[in-house]
Amino acid sequence: MKPFIHKLADVQTENIGKQTTIWQFVVILKGATIGENCNINAHVFIENDVKIGNNVTIKSGVQVWDGITIEDNVFIGPNATFTNDLIPRSKQYPVTFEKTSIKKGASIGANATIIAGNTVEEYAMIGAGAVVTKPIGKNELWVGNPAKHIGYVTNEGVILDKYLTCNKNNRRFEWKNNELIELND
Numbered sequence: 001m002k003p004f005i006h007k008l009a010d011v012q013t014e015n016i017g018k019q020t021t022i023w024q025f026v027v028i029l030k031g032a033t034i035g036e037n038c039n040i041n042a043h044v045f046i047e048n049d050v051k052i053g054n055n056v057t058i059k060s061g062v063q064v065w066d067g068i069t070i071e072d073n074v075f076i077g078p079n080a081t082f083t084n085d086l087i088p089r090s091k092q093y094p095v096t097f098e099k100t101s102i103k104k105g106a107s108i109g110a111n112a113t114i115i116a117g118n119t120v121e122e123y124a125m126i127g128a129g130a131v132v133t134k135p136i137g138k139n140e141l142w143v144g145n146p147a148k149h150i151g152y153v154t155n156e157g158v159i160l161d162k163y164l165t166c167n168k169n170n171r172r173f174e175w176k177n178n179e180l181i182e183l184n185d
Contacts, residue, residue: 001018002018003016003018003019003021003022004020004021004022005022006024006026007024008025009025009026010027010028011026011027011028012028012030013028013030013031013032013033013034015032015033016028016034017034017037017038017054018036020034020036020040021038021039021040023042026040026042026043026046027044027045027046028040028045028046029046029047029048031049031050032046032048032049032051032052032064033051033052034046034052035053035056036054036055037055038052038057038058039056039057041058041078042060043060043061044058044060044061044063044064045062046064047063047064047065047066047068049067049097050064050066050068050069050070052064053073056072056074056076058076059078059079059080060079061079062080062082063081063082065083065084066097067096067097067099068082068084069099069100069101069102070102071102071103071104072104072105073104073105074104074106074107075106076102077107077109077110077111077112077128078111079110079111080109080110080111080112080113080114081111081113081114082100082113082114082116083098083113083115084097084116086115098116100114100117100119102114102119102120103119103120103121103122104123105122105123105155106120106123106125107124107125109125109127109128110129111128111129112129112130112132113130113132114132115132115133118132118133118134118135118136119135119136120132120136121136121137121139121140123138123154123155124137124138124139124142125140125141125153126142126143126147127143127147129144130142130143130144130147131144136149139153139180140152141160149162150162152164152173152180154173154182155180158171160173160180
């Protein structure tokens with residue numbers, strides 16, 4: 001099944017995977033690559049040097065600038081902000097833009113800001129309104145401005161404290177082979 005592109009979207013790239021949905025008032029420039037089964041909501045702008053994986057959701061009001069890679073199964077909340085130039089000046093452009101990577105399964109909350117040059121590792125979660133100024137580790141939960149590490153998130157989305165315990169039901173986890181594994185008591 002080919003992608004659905006709303007008639008009020010301006011999509012210049014041909015690199016869009018099947019079953020992807022692109023809603024009205026979206027602008028996607030010619031060099032962008034978008035995977036399969038993505039949902040690109042209204043009022044999103046995607047620049048040229050952008051790679052978006054499969055099963056990605058990008059909510060309304062997000063701009064994805066040159067140098068940003070978003071891997072498979074990532075959620076980007078409404079009005080999340082990315083930067084790609086650490087010293088921006090009007091009409092002055094860097095030789096290359098900073099590279100930012102959002103790894104598979106990560107979630108970026110509404111109105112969060114990801115500063116250029118950082119990586120958000122697999123299955124990490126960034127809380128709404130957080131300002132990320134440094135690299136985020138796998139399965140880590142960061143919130144606030146500037147963002148602070150307050151806990152962990154399993155691949156399935158269970159929130160854990162820094163001791164790898166779910167405060168809702170006291171389920172406990174441990175790191176084993178670089179994966180969060182639930183302990184059987």
